[in-house]
Amino acid sequence: MRRTLLAVLFFVALVAIWAALVHAKIWSPVLLPSPRSVMDYLTSAARDGTLFSASGVTLRRLLVGYFIGLAIGLPLGLLTASLTFAEDTIGVLALGLQTLPSVCWVPLALLWFGQTEGAMLFVVIMGTVWSVVIATDTGVRTISPIFARAARTMGSGPFHRWIYVILPASLPHLISGMKQGWAFAWRSLMAAEIYVTILTGFGLGHLLHYGRELNAMDQVIGIMLVIVVIGLLADKILFSPWERFLHRRWGTGRT
Amino acid sequence: MSLQEELQGPPPAKLVVDHVSKWFRQKRQNVHALDDVSLEVEEGEFIVIVGPSGCGKSTLLDIIAGLEKPDKGRVLADNQPVHGPGRHRLVMFQESALFPWLNTFGNVMFGLKLKPDLRNRERREVAKFFLRLVGLEKFMEANVHELSGGMKQRVALARALAPNPRVLLMDEPFAALDAMTREQLYGDIQQIWQKRRKTIIFVTHNVREAACLADRVVIMSPTPGRIREIFEVDLPRPRDFNSIEIARHASQLTAALKGYLAPEALSVE
Ligand SMILES: Nc1ncnc2c1ncn2[C@@H]1O[C@H](COP(=O)(O)OP(=O)(O)OP(=O)(O)O)[C@@H](O)[C@H]1O
Ligand SMILES: [Mg+2]
Numbered sequence: 429m430r431r432t433l434l435a436v437l438f439f440v441a442l443v444a445i446w447a448a449l450v451h452a453k454i455w456s457p458v459l460l461p462s463p464r465s466v467m468d469y470l471t472s473a474a475r476d477g478t479l480f481s482a483s484g485v486t487l488r489r490l491l492v493g494y495f496i497g498l499a500i501g502l503p504l505g506l507l508t509a510s511l512t513f514a515e516d517t518i519g520v521l522a523l524g525l526q527t528l529p530s531v532c533w534v535p536l537a538l539l540w541f542g543q544t545e546g547a548m549l550f551v552v553i554m555g556t557v558w559s560v561v562i563a564t565d566t567g568v569r570t571i572s573p574i575f576a577r578a579a580r581t582m583g584s585g586p587f588h589r590w591i592y593v594i595l596p597a598s599l600p601h602l603i604s605g606m607k608q609g610w611a612f613a614w615r616s617l618m619a620a621e622i623y624v625t626i627l628t629g630f631g632l633g634h635l636l637h638y639g640r641e642l643n644a645m646d647q648v649i650g651i652m653l654v655i656v657v658i659g660l661l662a663d664k665i666l667f668s669p670w671e672r673f674l675h676r677r678w679g680t681g682r683t
Numbered sequence: 684m685s686l687q688e689e690l691q692g693p694p695p696a697k698l699v700v701d702h703v704s705k706w707f708r709q710k711r712q713n714v715h716a717l718d719d720v721s722l723e724v725e726e727g728e729f730i731v732i733v734g735p736s737g738c739g740k741s742t743l744l745d746i747i748a749g750l751e752k753p754d755k756g757r758v759l760a761d762n763q764p765v766h767g768p769g770r771h772r773l774v775m776f777q778e779s780a781l782f783p784w785l786n787t788f789g790n791v792m793f794g795l796k797l798k799p800d801l802r803n804r805e806r807r808e809v810a811k812f813f814l815r816l817v818g819l820e821k822f823m824e825a826n827v828h829e830l831s832g833g834m835k836q837r838v839a840l841a842r843a844l845a846p847n848p849r850v851l852l853m854d855e856p857f858a859a860l861d862a863m864t865r866e867q868l869y870g871d872i873q874q875i876w877q878k879r880r881k882t883i884i885f886v887t888h889n890v891r892e893a894a895c896l897a898d899r900v901v902i903m904s905p906t907p908g909r910i911r912e913i914f915e916v917d918l919p920r921p922r923d924f925n926s927i928e929i930a931r932h933a934s935q936l937t938a939a940l941k942g943y944l945a946p947e948a949l950s951v952e
Contacts, residue, residue, distance in 0.1 A: 578780040581748055582794035582846060583770035592793075596784040678783050679828025 461646040466653070469646040478635070483654065486617065486631035493549045494613045498606065504557070505523025505564020505605075506590070515565075522561040530555035530616030534623060545628045548620055555616035556609040563605015566599030600678060604668050610666065614659060632658075684710070698724040698747065698850060698882060700843035705742055705908075715741045715907035719756070722901065722910060724884065729876055731811040731885045731897035733936065735944060739908025740886045741777075744852045747884065748774045758852065770797065771781035773848035777855045779835040781827045787814065787838050813841040817871065818875035833864035840868075844875065853885045857892070866924050869895055878905045890940070894932035895924045911943045 443463050448540045449455075450462040457465075470488040508519040534547075535555045541547035571594060595602075621633020633650055639647035674680065692944055705717040716739045724730050732740050745751040746760055749768040758765040760772065775795070775914040783792050789808060795806040814820045817837040822830065830838065836856060843851060857865045873896065876883055893900045893916075914936060918928055 482769065574776055574778060574780045575748055575782060578774070578782075579793070580768040581772065581774045582842075583768070583797040586934070587774075593782070597782070598785060674761060677826050677828075679826060 429570075432491050456473055458643065458645060459613045460537070461649060461657055464645045466650045469644075469650045470654070473635075475645075478630075479654065481631050483658065484630040486621065486633065487658070489545070489629075489631065490552060490613060490617050493552025493617070494556050494610060496549070497553045497609060497613065498560055498656060500553070501557045501560025501605075501609065502602075505561040506568060506594075508561065509565045517527035518561070519565065522558045525554070526558035527634055530612055531619040531623075533616065534620050535618070538624060543624065543626050543628075545626070547624065548617065548626065551616045551620045552613045555612040559612055560605050560609040563601050563608065564598065567601025567605065568594055570601065571597040600674055600680070603667065607663075607667050610662065614662075618655065689873045696725045697761055697883075698722075699759040699762075700724075700747065701757050701759060702740070703743070703746060703753040703758065705739070705746065705751070705754050710734065717746070717753070718906065718907035718909050720910055721756075726883055727880045727882055728897060729898045730887070730901060731887060731899075732737055732901045732903060732942065733887055733890060733893045734903030734908075735905055735940070736888070737754050737908075738903040738905035740903060741876065743903075744774065744854050744884065744886060748758065748852050748943070749851075754794040768845055770794070771848050772850040772852060773843045773846065775839055775843040775851065775853045777857045777858060779839040781835055781838055781842070783827045785827075786823070787819065787825050787827070787830070790827070790838055791842045791845050795840060798846055809845055810841075813845045814838075816844070816875070817841045833860050833868075836860060836864075837868070839903075840871075844879070847879075848881070850882045850884070853883065855886050855888065858888065865892075869924050870895065877920065890936040891929060891933040892922065893936060894929045895922050900936060902939055912939055914939070 447463050450457065450460055460631050478594065504514075504518055504522070504565040507514040508522065510516070530551065533551045537547040539553075541550060565640065573599050575593050576589060584593065609647040617631075618633050618636075622637050625637075632655055636648060636651045636655075639645070639651060696750055700720055701721040703717055703720045704715075707714040707716055720739075720743060722730075732743065734740055742751065746753050747765070748767045749758075749772065767774075782793065784795065791810040791813060792806060795801065795809055798806075800867075803811075811820065811823070812825055817840055819834060819841070821835065822838075827835065827838075836859070840856070857868055860868070869892070872883075875881075885896060897914075897916050900908055900916060902912045902914070903909060904911050914932075916932055918932070922929060
C-alpha cells in the first residue's frame, strides 16, 4: 500500500514538474505542449476511435509476430544446444543476426513483401527469433548435467527428459530470452510503422509519424505515452507472473 | 497392484560386476579409472566402498547404474547384462540433485510418475509415506531452496526410495552434512534397509561410516582404480555409530587403507 502511494506520488510530481515547465514558458508551446493539451488529444482520439483501432492494429501485429517468433525460436534453440551441426550453422547465424539492429530488416522486408502486413510480420519475427534462439541455447547449455543423470536413473527416456527436465531446468533463461525477444519485437515494429506507410492498417507508429508531419506535438507525446504504457502492461501481464514464480521456486532475486 | 504390495515391492537384486575396466580418454592423457574390477553382491546386501579420492568409486557406481559403459567387462543385475539406466537401480548423488523447478512433493513424485502401473492416488500416497519416513511431511509444499542441506539430502533419499528400486546406489550421500544429522540418518538408513530389503552400495570417505553401515566393506586404491581388499563387518544391527566396536573396525579399515596408499599420499589423512 505504501509502495503504491509512493509510486503515485512520484508520477504526480513528474506531471507537476512538466506543467510547471510549460507554465514558465521557457520553450514555445508548439514544442512543449501542456499536460492538459496532451490529455485533450488522447481523449478526443479515444472518442473518435482512432486510438483504439491503432492500438489494436499494432498489438495484433506484435502478438502474432511474437508468437510465431517464439514458435520458431524455441525449437531452433533446443536444436542448436543439442546438435553440434546445428550449433555450427544455425547457432552462428543466430549469433550474427542477433547483433543486427532489427530496423535493418525493414528495407529488405519492403522489397520482398511490398507495403503489406507480411512485411510488418517479417520484421517483428526477425526481431524476436534470434534472441529467443540464443537464450534457449544458453539456457539448455547451462543446465547442470546432474539433473539429466538423476532423471535417467529414475527411468526417464529422451523425450520425457526434454519435456520434464531440460525445458523446466532452463526456464529462467527462457523467460529472460522471451522478455528480450519481446522488447526487440516491440522496437522493430515501431520502427517499421514509423517509416513504412502501409495500406492495410493504421498502427500507433503511423499516428506518431503523422503527428510529426502535422507538427502536432500533443499527438506525438500522447502516442509516446500510450506506447510506454502498453510496454509496461505487457511486461506486467506477460512476464511478471512467470518471474514471480521463478523467484519463489528457485529462490532467486528479492525475497 | 495394491498399495501394500507397492510398498513391500519385489525382492532385492543380486549384482555381479564382472572384470570391469574403464578408461577416460582426454586430450593430454588417458586416465585409467578402473582396472579389472570384480565384485559379487548378494541380494539384500549392504556394501560400502571406501577409498581415496580419484580411485574410481563414482565411476564404478555410474557403471553399475548404467550411466556409463565399461570399456571391458560387464555388469549383471539378476543375471541380465546392464545396458543402460533403469528404474530398478537408483542413484543418490553426492549433491542432492533435486529439481529446483519442483517442490518437495513434486521431486518425490518425479520417479513415481515414471512407474506405469500405479494410479495417481497411489503415487501420492507413496510419496507422502516416504516424506513421512524421512520426517519431512510438513515440508511437502516447500521449495527446494527453502530446505537446509540436511533436509535436501533427506528429500533426495525419499525420492530415491519412493519408486522402490531394488538396488540403491549412494555416492557419498551424507558428505555435506553435519555430524548430528548424519548420525540420525545412519539410523534411518539402517532401518529402511532392514524393513524394505534392498541391495545397497554406498560410497564414502568415512571409515567409521563404513563400519557402521556395511555387511562388507570394499577397499579400493587409485591409479588405476582397483579393489584391494574386502572386509566383513560382522556386528549385530542396529549399530551405534559411537560404539567401541565400530571404532575398532574403523581403525582396522584405516590401517588397511593406508597400506594401499602411495607413500607420497600418506600425509593427506
Ligand atoms: N567424465 C570424466 N572424464 C575424464 N576423467 C574422468 C571422468 N570421470 C572421472 N574421471 C577420472 O577417473 C578417475 C576416477 O574418478 P571418480 O570420480 O570415479 O573418483 P572417486 O573415487 O569417485 O573420487 P572422489 O572420492 O573424489 O569422488 C579420476 O582420476 C578422474 O579424474
Ligand atoms: Mg566420487
